[in-house]
Amino acid sequence: MKEENKDLLIQVKDLKVEYDTDAGVVYAVNGLNFEIEKKHTLGLVGETGAGKTTTALSILNLVPNPPGVITGGEVLLEGKNVFKMSVEELEKLRGNEVAMIFQDPMTALNPVMTVGEQIAESVLLHNSISEAEAMERAKEMLKMVGISENRSSDYPHQFSGGMRQRVVIAIALACKPKLLIADEPTTALDVTIQAQVLALIQDLIAKNDMALLLITHDLGVVAEICDDVAVVYSGQIVEKGTADDVFNHKAHPYTEGLFNSLPNLRKRGEDLEPIKGMMPNPMEKIVGCSFAPRCQYATDQCFKEIPTLQGIAQTHSVACFHYDAVFSPKGSN
């Protein structure tokens, strides 16, 4: 994909983020690259500590500083570098062009404001309209996420978890952003409610022509709503492609390991195949491939050189020297 491609909404290029803590430097994101086209959905999958949330915060230039420092790379939103924007420009960007939904709807809402006021607040901030108009818009938004508009004067504690997450979605979408970042939006919810909320997000994204960056550890959720998938491991993307590429033609040993660890694909009684070992310590600089110590295909080369993302099919790329061992191209088998 060329840089001038007009359909690119966001490009993250060689992003590096560190956290400077008392115990030492934590290398959270180590040269991460991806892009999202307009109206596309990308799922960023990985385990705790892989750097998913830090990446999301970087897009909004919200990495807490201190201790967080963006040490390299750039994030381009429609060609404009987010890291070089002024405070005013960033204020315009946040909540207006890019909105974010967080995992816990409990802490994301203000407990002493009615939900109507909270939705109207973001509308007022980014549009020059009257309070009455903003409140009207808030009611519209509530209706859109499936909450009756006469509940707009209720407080967050009067809603259930699923309903609260709907309110958070209403706030995020009130200004019709171009990109919605959803950080584990359904992890705190029960399965039946999770299914409802995912369907709602999917529906609203399509209706409003938005792009979505979905951050999750749940491959099932990704399969549900993402066009494209990027797998993150210790701050780097190890594999990316369309959902079909990554789910049906996986190429990276870590992706393979993730799928093998899932109980639902297995028959009862069979042993699961967990990935052996633990995530690497993020305080140590990586030499070679970060997955090598846990990888059954690792050779000497893996411990010395860092593999870079290379294309193996039209839409599919992987960062591994030995992807042949895992990969089954389309049309084979």
Add this chain to the structure above:
Amino acid sequence: MSDEPILKVENLTKHFVTPKGVLHAVDGLNFEIQKGKTLGIVGESGCGKSTTGRVILKLTKPTSGKIIFEGKDITNYSVSQMRPLRCEMQMIFQDPFSSLDPRQSVMQLISEPIIQHKLIRNKKDIEKRTLELMDIVGLSSRYTNTYPHELDGGRRQRIGVARALALNPKLIVCDEPVSALDVSIQAQVLNLLKQLQKDFGLTYIFITHNLSVVKYFSDDIAVMYLGQMVEKAPSDIIFDNPLHPYTKALLQAVPVPIVGKDRPPRQLIKGEITSPVNLPDECRFCSRCDYLQEECHKGDPKLVEVEPNHFVACARVKDGSKVTMEKTC
């Protein structure tokens, strides 16, 4: 294996009195577990699954009903009568972060139950047993003097497992033991629990909201909704032939990691779990059910055995009759 179940629960009920009325946390549960088997209890938050686990271990007193452990009715056992039984019934908790004392080392944490119950008195032997337990759950001996905050979630949960195992229990209630863990670590802990069951003939009650985990793990599965058991059957049957509308909905709601033509279709269930306080006298699933009939509003449906070992509580499902699954609304 004897036919005598290791645990039997009869009409187990736990109500909490709240300012707003009576909260029906657990309402008339009946089940039994054979030795060496696993019963999975599944349901969403607020369905009473954790309360069930706690009541069985007598961590809270049941309102009514009976708990029969190895043939003995322990429902009215006093604290001191329960004490020797604590060695035989143990619990593994969900959150390995809050269930461990942060000021105790791994050695202290694992030896604590042994010392408390005076299983071993000699200090050297206690240490030996602790190291043995660490080996069983796959904790390297170099962690003896580390503290929980220095360990990741998977290792912490292994400490929880070792603490439960320390007393050589027969029955372990596992309350969401892997939901706080990452998938790759989750698989390691599940494999460990499975291995321990084989090695020590353990009986598990496995409480979780995650259907894929119970399928992997359980012999029988009980589905709970608002304090009641709505369906219970051997694991494969629950997945192949779910009869209760709620079980069906629950199964379809699980996001499956499959992309392409093999992806199963899914149907959404409407509404949310209703309040367990002051319940009306009708089927508790009424407000969310797609298959409503008039009968559904006439009292609680009874649990009926539709085929051997397959119990369902739904007005549409009658003894021996064929079940129609046509939507009525």
